[in-house]
Amino acid sequence: MYKISKENLPKLYTALAQQGRLLLPCQNKDGKTDFADYTVTAKVNLAATLTARSAKDVFFPQVENLLKFSAQGKKLSLEQILPSSETVIVMGVRACDARSFKILDRVFLKEPVDSYYQARRENTLLIGLGCTAPEETCFCHAFGIDADKPETDVQTWLTEDSLYWLPVTKKGEALSEKLGALLELADETEQKKVEEQAAVTKKILNLLPLHDFKINDKLPANELKVFNSKVWEKLSSSCLSCCTCTYICPTCHCYDIRDYQAGEGKTERFRCWDSCMAGDFTKMAHGNPRKTRLERFRQRYMHKLVYFPENNDGVYACVGCGRCLQKCPVNLNIVKVAKALEVSEDV
C-alpha cells in the first residue's frame, strides 16, 4: 500500500492528468458535486459521498455519434465515427458505481459486442475511493458490495491527512509505477488506520434505516406472480413517467438511435439515452407496446429485479447507490417497490 499526503494531492492530479484525461468529483458553484475534467482551478471534492451521477457517461455518453452518411446521386458514402483512443482516468469512483460498470459490461460486452462501449472501457482506468460517510439512502450491502473496497484498478482511502493507494489490477500497477516518487510506501500502523476507518464505516452503516434491507431472492422464480400482482397499481399511481430515475441510475442502459438530417443529402446517425418510463420509448408503427404508466413502471422494476437476474446469474440490475431515493420528484424508488413486493400477499 502507498500513501500521499493531502497537501500533495494537487501534484498527484497533475501527474495523472499527464497520463490521460482526468475526471474527478468537482464541486460546481451551486454546491453540487459531479465528475468533471480536472483543471487547476477545479474544486475537487472527494468528501462528497456520492456524485450527482455515476461515471457511466464515460463509457456510455448521453449522446454519441455513430455514423455519418451522405448521398451524392446514387452514391452513398458512410463514415463511422469511432470514439477517440485517448486514455481516460476516473478518480473517486465509489464501490456502488464500480460495480455498476460490471453490470453494464454484461449488457454491452456480450456478443455482439458494442464496439463503441468496448473501446471506451478499454481505454479507461478506474481509481476507486472507499466510503467513510454513507448516507441514509445507501444500501449497497444488499448486493454484496463492500463500500470500503471498490472493484477498480486502484483502490484509495481518504483519512484526515492522507490518501492511501493500493493498486489492484495490472493496469493499476502500471499507473502506480508511472507515478513514481509521488507515492510513498505506507507502513503497517498506517495500514491499520485504514482498516479501523473501514470498521467505523461499517458501524455507521448498521445504524442507518436501510441497514437490514434485502431483496427477496425468490422474485425471479415467481416471475408470473410478481407480474400479475395487484401491488403495481398502487405503486405506479403517483409516478409521473418522467425520465429522472433512468437517467441518474448507474445501471440503466436503454438507448434510442436517431437520424439527424443535416441537410443536402447529409445525415448523422446518433444514439442517445432513452427511458423505458417515457411514453414514446421504443415507439413503433402501432405505438408504444406498453401503453399505460402501470405497464411501463412494472417493466422497469421487473427488469431490475426479475428479468436481469434471470439472465445474468442472479445479479440484480441495481447497486444500492440510492440516487433514485434522492432524486425522484415524487419519492418513489426501488426500495419501496422491493418492500411492497415483499409484503404483498399475491407474490
Next chain:
Amino acid sequence: MRKIEKLMREKAAELLADGAVDRVLAWRRGEFFYDNAPAFFADAKECEQIVYDEFCPANLCKYLLQTSSKGLKAAVFLKPCDTYGVNQLLKDNRIKRELVHAVGTPCSGMLDIKKIKTAGAKGIIKVEAAGDEVIVTTALGEIKLPKAELLLDKCRMCKGNEYKIADEELGEKLPTPVFVGDKFAAVKAIEAMPPEEKFAFWQQELSKCIRCNACRDICPACTCEQCIFDHPESPVAGKAYADPVEEQFFHIIRAYHVAGRCVGCGECARVCPQGVKLGLLNMKFMKDINTFFGPYQAGADAVTPAPQVDYKQNDYEVSIAVAGKRGK
C-alpha cells in the same frame, strides 16, 4: 402539524366511507421521515396511513388529471399554493369541477432536505420540527437548525395562506412565511447583464439539464395529451442534446408554452435533479406579463382569461421588449 394530520385522516376516511368521493389524494410516509410520497387512497381503512408534516411539498393537483379522465371524484388536500394549480387546470379545461372536492389544508412552509444535508447532516435517521427549530438525528450525532433557513426556495416566496379554491377547509389557517423584497430581483440581475454575459450564464445553467422532463411532468400547466417534445416528427423531439442549441430550445419552448399559465408553484425548480434554476425563466415571463400586459396572477381564479389569449387594442408594440437596448 400533528393536529392537522389527524384532521386530514379523519376527513379522508369520512369522505370515502360516505361515498362522497371515489379517491383521496394525500401523502404517505416514506422511508426516511422526509420522503413522503403523493398517494391515492381508495378505502377508508387505508386512511390511517396518511401523513402530513413539514415534508409534504408536492403539489397534488396534477393527479386530478388521472382521476378526472377516469370519471372518478377525488378529494384533494391543497396547500394554499396548490389551489392556484387547480384553478389553472379548470381554466385549461383539463379537469371537471364536479369531480374535484378541494380541501384547503393549512401550511406554514415546507422544509428542504437538501438544505438540511448541506448544513452537515449525513446518515439521517429522524427529522423533527419543533417550533422555530428543526432537530435532526443522524448516525453521527444530533444537529439543531433554525427552521427559517431550511425552508424550500418556493416557500420563501409564499403567496399567502388564502385558498383560491376550496370546497371546505381543514382546521384553522396557519401563518405563512413572509417574503420581504422584490421577488423579481434575481430576474432583474440577469436582465442587467450585457448580452455575452447573459449567454454564458444560460449556457452554463442549461447545459446541466439531462432532459429528464421532470419539470414538465410535475407542472400543472403542462397538460398536453401529446407533448411537442414527445412527438417523433417534431423538430424538437430530441431526447438528449446532440447540439448545444437544443439545450436552450427545450427550456425556451417550455417556459414559453406555460407563459401566462404558470402559477408560480415552484415545483419545477424543486424537482429538477440537476438543480437548473428554472424559476429564473418562468419568473421572467411573469415579470414581462405584469409589465407589458398588466398585473396578472395565474390561478387566482378560474375565469380571468390568460394574457396570451387576450389582447388590448392599445397593447405595447413588440419592440418594447428591447426598448432602450437597441440603437434604433
Next chain:
Amino acid sequence: MLEQNNTYQPKIVAFCCNWCSYAGADGAGTARKHYPANIKIIKVPCSCRVNPLFILRAFARGADGVILCGCHPGDCHYTTGNYFTRRRMTLLLSMLDYLGVAGDRFRVEWVSAAEGARFAEVMNNFAAHIAALGKNVKLRDLRCAK
C-alpha cells in the same frame, strides 16, 4: 470579418401575412423598389399563424435574421389575429434577449398592402442591420449543413 467581406450575404427569413405584407411585397415589386434577394419570404394567411417555434427553427437551420410582417393592429384581415401576434412576439423577443441570443436578430413590423415602398425600406433596413451583426452563431444548430 464583416468589413472586408463584401460578399457576405446574411440569410434572412421573412414571414409575411397574405393580406397586407405579402401584398406590400408585391407592391414593392410593381413599383420597382429594390430590396435584397437574400430575404426569403414565407407567406402565411395571418401573422398570428406564426408559431414562435418557426422563428426558433429558422435560426437553428441557419437564418441570421428573422422578420415577421403583418397588417397594422386594427386592420387585420381576420379582425383580431395580429393583436395576439403582438402579445406573443413581445414575450418571445423579450425571452430571446434575456437569454443573450437573437434579441437583435428578430423584429416585427406592420406593413400594409398599400405600403410597397415602405416594405422595401423595412427590408433594406433589416438586411443592413443583420449584415452588420454578422452570422448567427448562438442559435444555429451546428449539425446543419453550411
